[in-house]
Amino acid sequence: MNQFIKTDPWLLVEERFDPARVKSSESLFALGNGVMGGRANFEEPYSGESLQGNYIGAIYYPDKTRVGWWKNGYPEYFAKVLNSAFWIGVGVEVDGEPLDLARVEVLAFRRELDMRRSVLTRRMTVRMPSGVEVEAEIVRFLSLQRRELGVIRYAVRPLNKAAEITFAPFIDADVRNTDANYDEKFWEPVATDGDAVQSRTKKSGFDVAWAQRVVLDGAEFRCDTKPERVCHSASVRREAGEWAVLYKYAGICSSLNHKPGELMAAARAVAADGAAAGFDALLKEQETAWAARWHSCDIEIGGDDAAQQGIRFCIFMLLQTYTGVDTRLNIGPKGFTGEKYGGVTYWDTEAYCLPFYMATAGPQVARELLVYRYNQLDKAIENAAKLGFHSGAALYPMVTINGEECHNEWEITFEEIHRNGAIAYAIFNYIRYTGDKNYLAEGGAEVLLSIARFWAQRITWSEARKQYVMLGVTGPNEYENNVNNNWYTSYIACWCLRYAAEAVAWVRENSPEAYAAICAKRSFDEQAETARWLEIDRNMYLGEDRELGIFLQQDGYLDKEQVLVKDLDPAERPINQKWSWDRILRSCFIKQADVLQGLYLFRDRFDEGTLRRNFDFYEARTVHESSLSPCVHTILAAQLGLMDKAYELYLRTARLDLDDYNREVEEGCHVTSMAGSWLAVVEGFGGMRIVDGVLSLEPRLPEAWQRLAFRIDYRGRVLSVEATHNRAIVSCEGEPVEILLCGERLKVDGRTERSMK
Ligand code: BGC
Numbered sequence: 001m002n003q004f005i006k007t008d009p010w011l012l013v014e015e016r017f018d019p020a021r022v023k024s025s026e027s028l029f030a031l032g033n034g035v036m037g038g039r040a041n042f043e044e045p046y047s048g049e050s051l052q053g054n055y056i057g058a059i060y061y062p063d064k065t066r067v068g069w070w071k072n073g074y075p076e077y078f079a080k081v082l083n084s085a086f087w088i089g090v091g092v093e094v095d096g097e098p099l100d101l102a103r104v105e106v107l108a109f110r111r112e113l114d115m116r117r118s119v120l121t122r123r124m125t126v127r128m129p130s131g132v133e134v135e136a137e138i139v140r141f142l143s144l145q146r147r148e149l150g151v152i153r154y155a156v157r158p159l160n161k162a163a164e165i166t167f168a169p170f171i172d173a174d175v176r177n178t179d180a181n182y183d184e185k186f187w188e189p190v191a192t193d194g195d196a197v198q199s200r201t202k203k204s205g206f207d208v209a210w211a212q213r214v215v216l217d218g219a220e221f222r223c224d225t226k227p228e229r230v231c232h233s234a235s236v237r238r239e240a241g242e243w244a245v246l247y248k249y250a251g252i253c254s255s256l257n258h259k260p261g262e263l264m265a266a267a268r269a270v271a272a273d274g275a276a277a278g279f280d281a282l283l284k285e286q287e288t289a290w291a292a293r294w295h296s297c298d299i300e301i302g303g304d305d306a307a308q309q310g311i312r313f314c315i316f317m318l319l320q321t322y323t324g325v326d327t328r329l330n331i332g333p334k335g336f337t338g339e340k341y342g343g344v345t346y347w348d349t350e351a352y353c354l355p356f357y358m359a360t361a362g363p364q365v366a367r368e369l370l371v372y373r374y375n376q377l378d379k380a381i382e383n384a385a386k387l388g389f390h391s392g393a394a395l396y397p398m399v400t401i402n403g404e405e406c407h408n409e410w411e412i413t414f415e416e417i418h419r420n421g422a423i424a425y426a427i428f429n430y431i432r433y434t435g436d437k438n439y440l441a442e443g444g445a446e447v448l449l450s451i452a453r454f455w456a457q458r459i460t461w462s463e464a465r466k467q468y469v470m471l472g473v474t475g476p477n478e479y480e481n482n483v484n485n486n487w488y489t490s491y492i493a494c495w496c497l498r499y500a501a502e503a504v505a506w507v508r509e510n511s512p513e514a515y516a517a518i519c520a521k522r523s524f525d526e527q528a529e530t531a532r533w534l535e536i537d538r539n540m541y542l543g544e545d546r547e548l549g550i551f552l553q554q555d556g557y558l559d560k561e562q563v564l565v566k567d568l569d570p571a572e573r574p575i576n577q578k579w580s581w582d583r584i585l586r587s588c589f590i591k592q593a594d595v596l597q598g599l600y601l602f603r604d605r606f607d608e609g610t611l612r613r614n615f616d617f618y619e620a621r622t623v624h625e626s627s628l629s630p631c632v633h634t635i636l637a638a639q640l641g642l643m644d645k646a647y648e649l650y651l652r653t654a655r656l657d658l659d660d661y662n663r664e665v666e667e668g669c670h671v672t673s674m675a676g677s678w679l680a681v682v683e684g685f686g687g688m689r690i691v692d693g694v695l696s697l698e699p700r701l702p703e704a705w706q707r708l709a710f711r712i713d714y715r716g717r718v719l720s721v722e723a724t725h726n727r728a729i730v731s732c733e734g735e736p737v738e739i740l741l742c743g744e745r746l747k748v749d750g751r752t753e754r755s756m757k
Contacts, residue, residue, distance in 0.1 A: 005658050007305045010116050010312065012658075017101060017109035017124070019048045023666035026051060028657060029113045029120055030337040030669070033142040034323030036252060037336025039668075040111070040120060043090040043138055043152060048102035051666065052175065054084050055336045056254055057329040059206045060401045061177075061186035063342075065408050073387050074408045079401040080342045081332060082186055082201060083177045085210045087250045088140065090154045091168030091233070097128050099136070099156075104128055115316040117290045118144065119283070125159070133159040143282060144289040147325070148257075148270045152248040153279050158240050165244045168224070169214045170231040173197045179339045189228045195271070196264040197230050207255040209263035213271035215247040249274035256328065293319050295711070296718050297360030299681055302707030310654030311681055314674035318356055321671050324365025327372050330401075331672055338668020343399030343406040345372070347419035348672035350426035351597075352628060355433075356675040359682065359712040363434040370430055373423055374443035377450060379403025387414060389457050392522050394450035396423050411481035415474040417458065420451045421492030425601060428499055432690045435715060441511035445503045446518055452500035452533050455493040459536055467541040475554065477594035478626070479576075479584050483554035485543050488598040491551075494540050495602065497533035504530065549613040551595050560588040564620045574625050574662075590622040592629035600632045603639070604691070612640055619645075627656055631676030631684075638684040638700055646684055647702035653677040682710055686721060696740035697730065699723030699756070719748070729753045 004021055005028065006013040014025055029040030030053075038054035062077035092099040105127040112121045122138045136156045143149040156165050173192075176185050190198040196211035212230055214221060219234035236244045251270030258266045274282060297315055301308040321335035331353045332344040349369060358366035373380075373396065380394035383405050389395065396419055397405035398412055407413045427444045431437050440448075459468040470493065475486035504526055508515040518524060543552030552558065568589075572578045575589060593600065596618050599611055615636050624630045630649040637646035652661065654677040657669045682688050685708055687698030701708055701723060709722040717734030728742055729751060736749035742756060 004660075007309055009305065009308045010114065012113040012115065012309075012313065014111045015109070017106040019102065022046075022048060023051050024660060025111065026053070027337045027665050027668050029111060030320070030335075031113075031118060031120055031140065031142045032320030032336040033118070033144045033147055034319075034321065034325060035147045035329065037142065037320060038088070039337060040113075041086070041088065042101060042122075043088045043140070043154060044092045044099050044101075045089070046102060047100050051178065051338065052083060052086055053336075053338060054086060054088070054175075055081055056084050056208060056252065057326070057336075058256055058344075058401065059084065059201060059208060059254055060204055060344075061201050062203050063181045063184075063186070066181040067408050071410050073414060074410075075405045075413075078181070078342050078406045078408065079344075079404070080177055080179065080186065081334075081339055081344060081401075083175050083339060084187075084208060085171055085173040085197065085199065086175055087150055087171045087210050087212070087252060088152060089170035089172055090138075090152060090246065090248060091166075091170060091231075092136070092154070092156060093166040093168070094128050094132050094134050094156070094158065095130055095163050096166070097130055099126065099128070099134065101126070107133070115312055116294065117287045118142070118316070118320060119286065132161060132163050134163070135159055141283070141286055143274075143286060144293070144323075145285045146270065146274065146282075148251055148253050148267070149274045149282075150250040150252060151274060151279060151282050152250075153245065154248065155243050155245040156238075157243045158238055160240055162237065162239045164235050164237050166233060166235040167214075167216060167244070167246045168231055168233040169212060169246065169248045170229060171197055171210045171212055171250065172229050173199045173210065174228040177339055179342065191264065192225055192227050192230065193264065194223055194225055195230055195232070196268055197228060198264050199228070200260075207260040207263055209251075209253050209267040211251045211264065211267035211271045213249045213251075213268075213275040215275060217245065247275070247279050256326075293323075296362075296713045298711055299678075300707070300709040301681075301705055302709075304704050307651075307654060307705070310658060311677060313658055314654060314677040315360075317669055317671050317674050318353070318678070322353070322357065324357060324361055324368040327368050327375060330369070330372055331675075333670065333672045334668035335671035337671065340667045341399070344401045345397075346399055346672065347422040348628065348675075350422040352631075352672050352679065353675040354426045354429060355683075356678045358430060358433050359688075359714070362713050363430075363436055366430055366434065367436070367439065370427060370439065371443060373426075374447055376400070376403030377447055381450060384454055389454060391453060391457075392450055392524075393453040393457050394420070394447070395454050396420055396451075411474050412478065415472055415482060416478070417454075417473060418475060418486070418489040418492055420454055421489070421496055424448055424451050424496045424499060425492065427503075432693065433714075435693075437506065438511070440503045441507045441514035445500075445507045445514075446522060448496070448500035448503045449518070449522060449524060449529070452497050453529070455496055456529070456533055456536060459493070459540070462541065465541055468536050468539050469541050475594045476592055476597050477553065477590045479587070479589060479591040480554060481585065483556075485541055485552075486554045486594070487543055487551045488553075488594050490540055490542055491598050491602070494537045494542075497537045501530040501533050548617065549610070550617045551598075551614060553590070553595050553618070557588070560586070562588055562621075565589065565623055566620070568623075573623065575623055576625050588621050590618060592624065592626035593622065593632035594618070596622075596636055597632055600636055603689070608640070611636065615640060615642075624649075624652060627653065627662075627670040627673035628676055631673070631680040634680040635684040638687070641700070643700065643702050647704060650677075650680050650684065650702070653680055681708070682712070686710055686723070688712070688721075691740060694738060694740055694745070695719075697721055697728065698740075698742055699728050701725055726756050727753060728756060
């Protein structure tokens with residue numbers, strides 16, 4: 001563990017400048033407003049080590065795939081999240097010497113990210129080579145209210161003598177990705193003119209324009225703009241102790257929302273409107289907009305400040321990454337904090353993130369995530385066709401931005417097909433939570449039947465077993481590839497087949513017009529197809545070991561040498577950095593929840609004994625080398641009453657990035673796993689579940705916590721849940737609602753309290 005960030009309930013604070021930490025802090029202090037975001041790079045040019053990153057949601061570049069051994073079926077390209085123009089630039093000179101933190105003496109440094117309002121502030125005092133001491137305070141935010149606006153206030157004052165301060169605010173559109181496969185630049189210039197620049201992505205043809213409006217009291221700006229770089233400069237003289245304050249308003253507009261020919265004007269208008277409103281008013285707007293976002297999703301943890309900061313950071317990052325305003329956007333594993341992973345949408349969205357947005361941002365936002373996949377259904381059918389599937393079978397990609405597969409490792413691209421199950425499950429989960437069953441008629445059933453068609457073709461009849469089997473798959477545990485009968489994959493496939501059959505029957509009965517349209521559009525013969533689906537479900541092989549009373553992760557799992565994680569030498573961990581891949585594949589060690597992922601999703605179908613036996617067996621063999629893993633185990637441990645275990649696992653998720661457990665936060669934060677931390681608190685310690693269509697809350701706190709309070713948006717109301725070790729209180733804003741509180745069915749009208757059993 002590496003505690004560099006000060007513990008505080010609402011702030012991220014670092015109190016010293018450490019060049020070795022710059023890249024890590026750039027990830028942690030990143031800003032986003034759901035449609036764009038960027039790393040916390042310094043505004044002024046910095047010649048030390050840094051990873052520049054400014055990203056605009058859904059703007060990507062199809063980078064030609066690079067693999068050693070090309071396998072038919074691989075995608076031609078990998079959609080890269082694009083590093084875009086460095087719009088935050090503000091060059092600063094003091095008496096002609098550049099303020100570059102790598103070249104001046106840093107006397108004091110404090111950086112603060114206020115999570116309540118998404119505002120980044122940096123204060124520092126430096127000694128310039130000339131001996132002038134200078135204090136600077138920089139405030140930056142991306143407006144949540146005006147999604148195309150970025151705002152900077154850069155204040156500088158000399159401390160020990162009068163000096164001339166030169167500001168050179170700039171936008172640099174000549175940028176690259178560090179992860180380019182062929183070292184290519186992904187952007188080409190379109191135009192640069194005065195205060196605006198426009199670039200176009202090669203191949204994908206997205207246009208983006210950036211414009212700046214700058215204000216510095218008492219100064220005239222000179223325009224130093226040149227191709228791909230907008231720059232203005234102005235100098236002012238200040239006495240010792242007297243501030244010079246620059247305001248920069250940047251408009252960032254893309255062809256996703258504007259006609260390419262109108263982009264520069266649009267970006268200028270955004271910047272000009274920002275300047276007209278002024279910094280203080282914009283900051284107020286920002287505070288109000290963020291307060292409204294926090295209202296339905298805050299979590300308070302009493303008695304554990306580190307856990308409090310950890311969970312707020314997770315919620316904050318999720319809010320910065322996705323707000324559901326646009327169906328073309330999604331939640332990348334690194335959000336707007338880094339390039340790594342490319343693509344954007346993984347199964348992480350459905351399996352981990354959807355419940356967070358569903359319970360905090362309202363049904364419409366969650367629905368947008370489902371519609372994203374609905375809009376990509378035809379691409380998923382094409383994707384399956386490339387692998388030889390037919391008749392409208394859909395295989396959603398492992399990674400995508402526009403619906404096409406981007407991943408290119410055969411054992412994952414072709415075999416990690418359980419992702420299709422998560423996409424179907426998300427529809428079920430959404431309807432179960434929101435009650436919006438109509439979604440089946442409005443897209444859900446089409447997705448489900450296309451996924452069911454895939455499973456019906458993907459299984460094989462085994463003459464030897466006289467059962468259907470699922471050959472050559474990779475389960476969630478990526479430390480096993482090309483296995484047969486991965487229990488989780490087969491189980492979720494069967495569930496999909498049944499659920500798809502139910503869904504189309506529901507649409508037939510409740511929405512005949514939609515049913516007729518679906519049958520025509522998808523050439524769907526309900527009777528014949530669903531009969532086959534249900535026959536497969538009845539005859540599917542699902543591995544079990546009756547003696548141990550556990551489900552078998554895959555065929556042959558018990559042939560492996562059964563070593564436990566507790567007996568691994570700590571020096572050999574993480575095994576993915578210390579062992580050869582061959583050794584990992586042959587070992588029994590599990591990267592992330594696999595069988596237990598299934599027990600978590602389908603908890604109601606298994607009794608406690610089954611859960612306990614499987615938990616004891618698989619937890620002991622799981623190394624949790626995916627950040628998506630400990631949260632699932634936390635929830636199951638809490639359901640089993642193993643509170644110490646639950647807490648120990650929880651600590652690995654909530655502060656993973658803040659404390660840089662994996663020593664890789666400099667590449668970006670693990671945004672999707674932050675949704676897992678939310679699940680661990682709300683579903684694990686808060687005991688939130690839907691039981692027979694009713695919201696159930698059964699809080700159970702870890703020893704270290706005195707109090708847990710959280711808010712959820714449930715069917716049009718905001719419910720506040722507060723729990724201590726012996727009491728649970730639920731308050732409802734809105735119409736009274738029926739829930740299960742600690743097992744008792746009751747109506748919450750105002751405030752309701754129950755003692756724990
Ligand atoms: C995990 C996958 C996950 C991906 C992106 C991998 O390490 O094994 O389950 O989808 O990261 O977060």
